[in-house]
Amino acid sequence: MEEHVIELHAVRKVFRDFWRRPTVVAVDGLNLSVRRGEVFGLLGPNGSGKSTTIKMLLGLLRPTSGDVKLLGAAPTDVSVKARIGYLPELSHLHTFLTPRETLHYYASLFGLSRAEAAERTRELLAMVDLESAADRPVGMFSKGMARRVGLAQALINKPELLILDEPTSGLDPIGTREVKDLIRLLAQGGVTILTTSHLLADTEDICDRVAIMDRGVLLAEGPVADLLRRPDAVRFTLQGVDEAKAEALRSRLETECGGTVRQDYPSMSLETYFLQVVSKERKRDVEKFALAPFLRGEGK
Amino acid sequence: MFRSLRPFLTIAKTTWLEAIQQPVAFLTALASVVLTLMVPIFQFHHFGEEGRLARDSGLSCLLLGGLVLAVGAAGRSVAREIEGGTAAAAIGKPVSRSVFLVAKWVGIFGVTLFFGVAQTAATLIAERSSSHAVIVGDVPAQMLDVLSLLLALGLVALSLLLAAFFNWALRKRFGVMAFAGLVLSQLLAVAVTEWKNPFVPLNLRVLPAAVLILAVLAVFASLAAALAARFRTGTILAVCTGVLLLGLAGDTLFGTAGAFSLRGIGSGVLPDLQNFWLSDAVARGGRISSGYLLEALLHAAVLCVLFLTAGCLLFRNRDLG
Numbered sequence: 001m002e003e004h005v006i007e008l009h010a011v012r013k014v015f016r017d018f019w020r021r022p023t024v025v026a027v028d029g030l031n032l033s034v035r036r037g038e039v040f041g042l043l044g045p046n047g048s049g050k051s052t053t054i055k056m057l058l059g060l061l062r063p064t065s066g067d068v069k070l071l072g073a074a075p076t077d078v079s080v081k082a083r084i085g086y087l088p089e090l091s092h093l094h095t096f097l098t099p100r101e102t103l104h105y106y107a108s109l110f111g112l113s114r115a116e117a118a119e120r121t122r123e124l125l126a127m128v129d130l131e132s133a134a135d136r137p138v139g140m141f142s143k144g145m146a147r148r149v150g151l152a153q154a155l156i157n158k159p160e161l162l163i164l165d166e167p168t169s170g171l172d173p174i175g176t177r178e179v180k181d182l183i184r185l186l187a188q189g190g191v192t193i194l195t196t197s198h199l200l201a202d203t204e205d206i207c208d209r210v211a212i213m214d215r216g217v218l219l220a221e222g223p224v225a226d227l228l229r230r231p232d233a234v235r236f237t238l239q240g241v242d243e244a245k246a247e248a249l250r251s252r253l254e255t256e257c258g259g260t261v262r263q264d265y266p267s268m269s270l271e272t273y274f275l276q277v278v279s280k281e282r283k284r285d286v287e288k289f290a291l292a293p294f295l296r297g298e299g300k
Numbered sequence: 301m302f303r304s305l306r307p308f309l310t311i312a313k314t315t316w317l318e319a320i321q322q323p324v325a326f327l328t329a330l331a332s333v334v335l336t337l338m339v340p341i342f343q344f345h346h347f348g349e350e351g352r353l354a355r356d357s358g359l360s361c362l363l364l365g366g367l368v369l370a371v372g373a374a375g376r377s378v379a380r381e382i383e384g385g386t387a388a389a390a391i392g393k394p395v396s397r398s399v400f401l402v403a404k405w406v407g408i409f410g411v412t413l414f415f416g417v418a419q420t421a422a423t424l425i426a427e428r429s430s431s432h433a434v435i436v437g438d439v440p441a442q443m444l445d446v447l448s449l450l451l452a453l454g455l456v457a458l459s460l461l462l463a464a465f466f467n468w469a470l471r472k473r474f475g476v477m478a479f480a481g482l483v484l485s486q487l488l489a490v491a492v493t494e495w496k497n498p499f500v501p502l503n504l505r506v507l508p509a510a511v512l513i514l515a516v517l518a519v520f521a522s523l524a525a526a527l528a529a530r531f532r533t534g535t536i537l538a539v540c541t542g543v544l545l546l547g548l549a550g551d552t553l554f555g556t557a558g559a560f561s562l563r564g565i566g567s568g569v570l571p572d573l574q575n576f577w578l579s580d581a582v583a584r585g586g587r588i589s590s591g592y593l594l595e596a597l598l599h600a601a602v603l604c605v606l607f608l609t610a611g612c613l614l615f616r617n618r619d620l621g
Contacts, residue, residue: 015619051621058392060620082394088621092385094314096321096473108310109393135471153389 004069005161005192006034006057011066013052013216026052028216030066034194034209039187041207041224042196049216050196051089054165057194058086071161082110085159089166089196091150095139099130099149102138103156110157117156124152127182143170151179155186162186164195168202173274180206201269204228237266307395308403315407319373320414321475328372329415329482330456332365336422337452340430351431351503352583358423359509359579365419366412366517371540373408374524375533382529388620398612405525405608412517414483420510421486424502425452425493448493455485508588509578515600516576520544522604526611530618547573571603 013027027049034040042050055061056068059075073080093102100121107117125131128148133141138149147170154162167183168176176199183206187193197203203210204224211221220227241249246263253261268276319325336358343353378401381387391400429445459481466472494502520540527536546553550572554563575596578588 055388055619055621058388060388060391062617062619078394078396081392084392086389086392088385088389088392090385092389094318094386096318097314105310105314106393109307109390109395111304111306111394 003036004033005036005071006032006040006194007067007069008032008053008057009067011053011056011063011068013049013056013061014064026216027056027063030213030216030218032211032218032221034192036192037187037190038208039183039193039195039206041203041210042194042213043200043203043210044196044213046198047215048213050213051165052216053213054086054163054194054196057163058084082157083160085154085157085162087150087154087162087164087167089169091146093138093146093149093153096137098135098137099125099152100134102149103152106153106156112157120156120158124155127155128152129178144172144175147171148175151182160191162191162193164193166197167195168197168199173271174278176202177271177275201271307393308399308406311390311395311400311403312406312410315373315377315404316410317407317473317476319369319377319408319411320479321473322373322376323475324372325369325411325415326475326479326482328365328368329418329479332361332415333418333422333456333482333486334453336361336419336426337449337456340426340449341446343430349583351427354426354430355423355503355506355582356579358419358426359506359513359577362416362419362423362510362513363516366415366513367520367540367544369415370408370412370517370521371524371537372533373411374404374521374528375536377408378404378525378528379531379533379536382618382620383532385621391620397615397618401525401529401611401615402608404528405522405604405611408525409518409521412521413514414479416510416514416517418483418486420506421483421490422452423510424504424506425449425486425489427503427506428493428500445493445497448489448496451492452486452489455489456482459485503582505582505588508593509582511593512576512578512596512600515597516547516571516573519571519600519603519607522607522611526607526614529611529615543570544573547571550574569603569606571600575599 008030011027011030012025014022015024015026017023030049030053032053042053044050052061056063057070057075059077059081068075070077071080071083075081094105097105103121103124104117107120112120125134128151130145130148130152133145138146141149147167151164151167154164164183168179171179180202183193183195187206187208195203195207207224209221209223210227212219238246238249250261250263336354339357340350340354343350378387387400391397425448429448460478463472463474463477463481466477467474490502520543523543524536524540527539531539547570550567550570551574554567554570554572581588
């Protein structure tokens with residue numbers, strides 16, 4: 001039997017005003033489970049109930065009705081929270097603290113010793129590429145840099161369950177790629193990951209399973225490949241085929257299969273193209289920098 | 301043991317650091333200390349009670365400045381953090397809501413305590429300087445010790461310059477350095493004036509009076525922190541002001557009430573400020589017994605526990621995020 005790390009059963013959350021009158025039903029009858037070791041994506045438009053669901057999982061919001069279990073216990077159980085990493089939608093950092101102090105702060109909340117905290121802080125600052133800015137107040141950071149600090153704090157306790165609310169929000173394409181690679185790396189190491197995102201391409205890249213919500217209701221759920229697969233269609237990709245041969249193949253396939261055959265030319269994603277262009281330019285810069293002494297006649 | 305205390309201490313320390321850096325906190329403390337040190341210079345009609353005027357002004361500044369600090373810090377560190385999401389980020393970690401709230405209170409009271417030390421030292425200097433005994437010819441007389449006051453004020457200015465230097469040269473936080481400088485400057489001023497003129501003793505009976513005012517501030521900090529768990533700064537300020545006014549009128553409202561009457565309960569729950577205001581007793585030369593001091597401190601501690609428990613209950617089911 002597969003172990004479920006997250007279980008939500010008939011969960012409903014109604015927000016109320018000061019007089020306890022219901023104002024909005026944020027989540028309505030949600031049933032969801034996430035298996036150990038998988039990367040699960042929670043998708044939906046703004047106001048669909050994704051963040052509310054995450055906050056109920058963390059015990060920050062109490063469900064109006066229904067049952068929420070996290071690692072087999074109630075989300076308010078403090079010992080369970082010690083095994084979870086959480087990155088909020090907005091990083092919510094103390095602006096007067098530096099990244100180093102921020103990571104020490106969160107390490108202390110997990111009860112890590114000073115030495116452990118220092119070691120973990122060093123590792124994480126290197127991982128999110130903030131070593132050079134480690135002693136500047138977070139309040140001076142761009143949104144992307146603050147996001148990196150947020151991501152580092154979510155990993156401070158080496159969590160077995162990582163909850164990421166819009167992890168790539170505010171990051172440039174390179175940062176986004178790094179975060180996606182990191183998520184896959186953590187998943188390979190056995191960390192269960194629940195993530196939300198508006199960026200569907202990012203979710204498709206990293207998630208094993210997804211659920212789609214709208215207005216608090218679960219609309220679809222399943223493995224990404226299964227949900228996106230069109231069982232009634234097959235695509236071949238051929239290399240080294242010229243126009244005339246492609247045309248001949250197409251008419252032959254149409255005769256054989258009796259249906260319409262659609263012919264197109266595969267293209268790379270804009271993200272892949274962007275990363276190729278930028279990395280090529282950066283490589284050229286590095287080479288130029290390394291060759292500079294030689295060009296000036298200073299090299300041996 | 302210490303490991304389990306670490307989250308509590310970290311939240312308390314961060315709250316202290318955040319509150320002490322607020323410009324309004326430092327400006328309140330600075331204004332209060334400077335005002336106390338300048339009272340003896342600008343008092344003209346004192347009817348022979350120069351010392352008392354300086355002492356009462358100093359203790360009043362301690363009470364009012366401390367209230368502004370405590371209530372303001374509670375609004376910023378608890379209410380605004382709950383609204384802004386930093387509280388949710390901490391409570392998403394293995395930290396219970398009660399630990400979070402109580403640690404916040406400790407941090408808030410820490411700032412008040414820091415201010416209390418500087419203000420009490422300034423009060424001691426102001427009182428002694430205003431009734432400085434000297435011999436004029438063969439006649440003993442009371443004279444204003446302007447030099448001690450100028451020394452204390454000069455040390456405040458020097459501490460500000462040093463804080464600015466540390467901020468510029470070593471990138472130390474100006475707010476923390478300036479606040480620490482203010483406290484150290486006043487302690488140093490007390491030590492120097494004591495060393496310079498050991499024959500005029502400091503009125504150490506001011507200390508128990510200051511301790512009881514700090515106890516009242518602890519009570520108000522706990523009330524403000526408890527309210528901040530549910531309400532915004534405006535509400536916190538309004539309720540604390542109401543409790544302060546009721547507390548000031550405590551003797552009139554609840555003075556002769558029996559323990560089990562409605563007024564008796566009121567007198568137990570509301571901090572009756574008259575019980576914590578020892579300035580009149582100090583002025584009349586009465587003895588401040590350690591028994592009374594302990595009883596009043598115990599009363600304050602019970603009130604703190606009461607308000608913090610109410611705060612934890614208010615915070616327990618609050619939606620965060």
